[in-house]
Amino acid sequence: MIVGKQKPFEEIWDMIKNFKKVLVFGCNTCVAICHAGGGKEAEILASMLRMKAYQEGVEMEVKHAAIERHCEPEFFDPVMEDVKTNDVVLSTACGVGVNFLAERIGDIPVFPGINTQFFGAVPKAGVFVELCAGCGNCVLHLTGGICPVARCAKSLMNGPCGGTNNGKCEISQDVDCAWYLILERMTKLGTLEKLSEIKPPRDWSTGIYGGPRRIVLEHIADVEAQEEKKES
Amino acid sequence: MYAAKRVTYAKKLLSTVGIDPARLEMYNLSAAMGPKWAEICTEFTERIRKLGHSPIWLAVCKQSGMKRSEEK
Numbered sequence: 361m362i363v364g365k366q367k368p369f370e371e372i373w374d375m376i377k378n379f380k381k382v383l384v385f386g387c388n389t390c391v392a393i394c395h396a397g398g399g400k401e402a403e404i405l406a407s408m409l410r411m412k413a414y415q416e417g418v419e420m421e422v423k424h425a426a427i428e429r430h431c432e433p434e435f436f437d438p439v440m441e442d443v444k445t446n447d448v449v450l451s452t453a454c455g456v457g458v459n460f461l462a463e464r465i466g467d468i469p470v471f472p473g474i475n476t477q478f479f480g481a482v483p484k485a486g487v488f489v490e491l492c493a494g495c496g497n498c499v500l501h502l503t504g505g506i507c508p509v510a511r512c513a514k515s516l517m518n519g520p521c522g523g524t525n526n527g528k529c530e531i532s533q534d535v536d537c538a539w540y541l542i543l544e545r546m547t548k549l550g551t552l553e554k555l556s557e558i559k560p561p562r563d564w565s566t567g568i569y570g571g572p573r574r575i576v577l578e579h580i581a582d583v584e585a586q587e588e589k590k591e592s
Numbered sequence: 593m594y595a596a597k598r599v600t601y602a603k604k605l606l607s608t609v610g611i612d613p614a615r616l617e618m619y620n621l622s623a624a625m626g627p628k629w630a631e632i633c634t635e636f637t638e639r640i641r642k643l644g645h646s647p648i649w650l651a652v653c654k655q656s657g658m659k660r661s662e663e664k
Contacts, residue, residue: 369608404605411609414651 361390361481362454363488364397364474366405373412375471376448380419382409383446384473385461386426387453394488397452397474399426405452405473430457436464444468479510496566496573502554504545511538517562519555610647615640
């Protein structure tokens, strides 16, 4: 899932303080799981903004709402008319949601209420860890299911650097050395010899470094386009 | 355990918007501790009295033009 963290309150206040009608708009999928931007968090943030507005003597109407997903158009349909009645939307969805809404809402500004952080998992309640970098060229079958791109601080592809220290990374004792984990795991699986195979240089252009990415499934996208054509 | 941590978090939120976190408190006691409950209520009421009106209430009064003497 996508993990985010709410922006500092003062930064949010600076964004919206000059608007009269504000909607704090939550997303009930990934960012709700990480307690950053779901309906509940949107409601709390709206309440805090109301309190702040009162104290600052700013006349402002702050509403809150949430939909299940900010990354698919059909979820917006039932609420879009209401959303458009505001002067500004403070979205607590991830960056994807903010972009997607901004493209659809017309002349109303959409501001981010959270800082989108990473793709991660929830090893225990309240803890979120990055496990995938979305690099577009997965090597997990070669590394025992442990990603060196996301989990090694240097994204090294050929074993640990000199900073590995008793299984921990030199950047912090709280961070495991990904290559230590890979070696341990592959030893357990009996597949350590895979690491001795010479591999060609990695193609990094499949990741964000290669520019914005797009996937089109023709067997789905074409059918939908034809149906839309028929309907019109 | 979780409740205590959440109350601590709620105190931080209150502090962020300029409200004294001392206005919120959590106490652990059982349903059989009536006298202790009464004692806590008395103490907490006294604490809130000393802290005075909440800044939100004062801001609302200011906006609506209500005088301090009219505040209830």
